[in-house]
Amino acid sequence: MSDPVQWEMEKGAPLGHSAHLLHDIPLPAAVVFEAPLTNNLTWMQRFADDHGAKLAPHGKTTMAPELFKRQLEAGAWGITLATAVQSVAAYAHGVERVLMANQLVGRPNMALVADAIERGLEYYCVVDGVANVRDLGAFFAERGLTLNVLIELGIDGGRCGCRNAEQVKTLVTAIGEESALALVGIEGYEGMIAGGDEVASVRAYGERLVETVRTLHASGVLDCEAPLVTASGSKWFDLIAEAFDRAFFKTESREHYTPVLRPGCYVVHDHKLYAGAMANVQTRHPELEGALQPALEVFAHVQSLPEPGLAIVALGKRDIGHEPDLPLPLRLYSLHDENVAPIDISDWRTTHIMDQHVFLALPENADIAVGDVIAFGTSHPCLTFDKWRRVLCVDESLAVTEVMTTHF
């Protein structure tokens, strides 16, 4: 081998600019379409602005600094991350304000964050237990640094977070005893709410977050001028924004708080799960202009047509998310006749997925050949991005406009 580095090839690698997706890129490849991406960046920022909230898009969805940059340029207040390593990776790529919507545990993780804070990162994490408060307090005191923390509120049977006011009170006291910790607000995640009247439950949860931050602010235990209150994934963002808006705008106390929305999936949206959630948002708010649009697709070759009614596509669990729904076939591109426009195959069905193969049930007399290309949509984008080290931005003509790297 002459020069391993020179022609090292990673999945989706061989860029790039002036390349055409169907003619120059080894498939499968994950792509983000420019027009819907731009729409989504603008739409959600405007939504947050209109509700008097800051936007800290959840970066764990994509872990793509090029997208973080676009989100920040569109007006985002910061980027939300899930782990210490994600937080530091984002900072290393230019994100200066990180809201880590999780507990920070483990000394090596604390050390990563402390190093970044020392270098200038503005960082927030959440706490939900006294033991973690003690560990963080000791660690950051030793480092001579102040750590901003938010108390996480959870729900019974849910994930992390304080279940009741008593736990919050205990935690406030514990935080107050740690000089290295600054208590700056309240955090929650309404996405764990399931069953019953979900809309009512999400609204009540949003109100509980607001009431908690108000109570703490009034009691003088919060260590900042405009405390944070933050929640919201990409499903119920309208309900959380309203809860924040009602509390802080209509009582004319907005300037005393920093409400922060944290949707992640919105940036590329999807073709099913969040498409349905968006439809629900529109039903609740017919006055909203425009909508989020699906921007993420994965392109792959038909690999085999081994028996009637079955196509095997060169795409698998390593390439595309398959939960909660199997990949959704969208369009078929015949490469043998380039003058033929892509065919809508959204009524075709994926029946099975393996590590490197997708099984597609074909309608009778389907016009399909080995080597043809199929564009698939997803249901929940997070578990597609993490399959790729490079994701290609493309325009409507499928010309590659940017090669984005991911940093999972």
Add this chain to the structure above:
Amino acid sequence: MSDPVQWEMEKGAPLGHSAHLLHDIPLPAAVVFEAPLTNNLTWMQRFADDHGAKLAPHGKTTMAPELFKRQLEAGAWGITLATAVQSVAAYAHGVERVLMANQLVGRPNMALVADAIERGLEYYCVVDGVANVRDLGAFFAERGLTLNVLIELGIDGGRCGCRNAEQVKTLVTAIGEESALALVGIEGYEGMIAGGDEVASVRAYGERLVETVRTLHASGVLDCEAPLVTASGSKWFDLIAEAFDRAFFKTESREHYTPVLRPGCYVVHDHKLYAGAMANVQTRHPELEGALQPALEVFAHVQSLPEPGLAIVALGKRDIGHEPDLPLPLRLYSLHDENVAPIDISDWRTTHIMDQHVFLALPENADIAVGDVIAFGTSHPCLTFDKWRRVLCVDESLAVTEVMTTHF
């Protein structure tokens, strides 16, 4: 930020040699234990040797060139891969013989492979349809290269591959018409067989592979001296090896064929799916000495203990495979008292997994604290490796012995 590149942090990144997993590495982290890894490398190579077969471990499992190197050093004939990009990545990292156990489709993929063949890669792929044969023939003729192909045999209702002898005959004719293609053997994958008497079906399938290669060899259409016949994942490798062994050893015609086994998961094995398969192999072959041993684990912190009986662990679908079984808790390490040996918690149960969180049901009075570390095993290793860009080799004391990169 002073120097983004200098302290760029990727998941599992921060080196290194002389590091200790529990004290120096930000968790979660995927680790491979040296002793069982070495055992597995040796065990499977000896198994293949004893059955007169070559070993071409499936590299898609790990995509870790450091493991490919160890597999080749242990005696492997080559490395099996699933895609063109994987094949070229392996070649770029020193693998000189690649068996791609899939159809090669798409001109950019063909170009990648052609470039590598020109530079010296010994490459084999499979074909199962005339259209693909025509495409490959035209492409490689244009490049002035010869492409080694194996005909894939499939099963009704299975994945790729010819379903019957008639299709094989048609394919042989088509290949014969393409001067750039060299037909060098028969390929199959018995892992698609499910239901009924699976053992009998796998044996019959192995015999069908052998019969087909014999028939073609006798008819003079094979383009090499010792044609390949290849199959075998990590579940039924004994049955395939026997089918090959019976045919080629007991008829004393072994030197006229190249039987190749392609298990992948064996290299790190697992704690459930393949552990069960290994037990079945041992039941069928009580004479076998030793066994494969689980080598892959993922270590993660207890992140929250939000309500009685529930621990949230900082580990999710982004970090560990969760199919066919949720991550398996193995051992609990208390970091607050380093003198305490890890506790066996293999009777605890994971109840749910999200992108970044695992839910663990706790027994009553479980002695567990936020910040403790849990080692998890997996059921099927493939979908854990692809979550990591770096996997750490560790010794029994959890000292890091090597940082392996992956190239998905």
